[in-house]
Amino acid sequence: RSGRAAALRARMEERLLGARFRYLNQQLYTGSSRDAERLFRADPAAFHLYHRGFERQVRRWPERPVQRIVRYLRRRPASLVVADFGCGDCTLAASVKNQVHCFDLVPLSPRVTVCDMAKVPLAAESVDVAVFCLALMGTNLQEILGEASRVLKLGGTLLVAEVASRFEDIRAFLRAMMQLGFRTVSKDLSSSYFYVLEFAKTGPARPGPAPGLRLRPCLYKRR
Numbered sequence: 001r002s003g004r005a006a007a008l009r010a011r012m013e014e015r016l017l018g019a020r021f022r023y024l025n026q027q028l029y030t031g032s033s034r035d036a037e038r039l040f041r042a043d044p045a046a047f048h049l050y051h052r053g054f055e056r057q058v059r060r061w062p063e064r065p066v067q068r069i070v071r072y073l074r075r076r077p078a079s080l081v082v083a084d085f086g087c088g089d090c091t092l093a094a095s096v097k098n099q100v101h102c103f104d105l106v107p108l109s110p111r112v113t114v115c116d117m118a119k120v121p122l123a124a125e126s127v128d129v130a131v132f133c134l135a136l137m138g139t140n141l142q143e144i145l146g147e148a149s150r151v152l153k154l155g156g157t158l159l160v161a162e163v164a165s166r167f168e169d170i171r172a173f174l175r176a177m178m179q180l181g182f183r184t185v186s187k188d189l190s191s192s193y194f195y196v197l198e199f200a201k202t203g204p205a206r207p208g209p210a211p212g213l214r215l216r217p218c219l220y221k222r223r
């Protein structure tokens with residue numbers, strides 16, 4: 001009897017965590033990066049809950065996107081300096097020899113520099129590779145990618161791994177990236193879970209709006 005009660009209780013707790021995760025996730029995708037910063041600063045426990053939910057989601061996938069970034073970096077010189085925007089638990093930094101600057105809102109690891117990714121404490125043109133792995137979350141995408149452009153050296157690489165269903169119009173997105181000063185080097189659209197896009201910084205962003213730069217929020221279904 002008490003075994004059944006415990007099982008029921010565990011199931012209720014799971015449900016509640018699931019609901020809380022989906023709610024937090026929705027807030028992250030529908031607010032600006034500054035709203036996200038405020039949210040997690042006010043409630044660090046929410047961040048840990050969010051990350052548990054995130055881990056559970058990604059474990060269902062056949063491959064973790066961050067592993068693709070790891071493989072990419074291992075093929076290139078270890079001397080390249082990397083910035084990981086929205087680094088989570090710093091799997092990337094832990095898996096490569098490169099110097100990796102890790103940025104996130106709350107430190108899941110001592111390697112993390114806590115900041116809003118729209119404003120990272122790096123000098124202009126100081127990194128070779130900027131990474132957004134499932135991390136393009138705020139509604140102020142243009143500002144966030146502008147920050148990546150600022151810290152990237154000319155000719156530097158921008159890697160984006162994002163949930164496939166977030167792209168409304170991939171061609172419009174790539175055109176907008178061009179406006180932001182990023183040339184598409186390669187795009188891997190083969191996975192139905194996530195896309196991996198590689199860009200090179202060709203110069204500063206052209207001023208003005210980039211309307212194609214839109215991603216749908218990634219809202220997880222109740223399971």
Ligand code: SAH
Nearest residue numbers: 033066086087088104105116117133134135
């Ligand atoms: N890149 C990691 C984690 C992805 S989850 C991986 O692939 O495993 C997305 C991460 O982006 C979360 O850790 C979240 O806290 C972070 N994030 C979201 N908005 C952010 C912001 N405005 N500034 C910094 N990090 C942010």
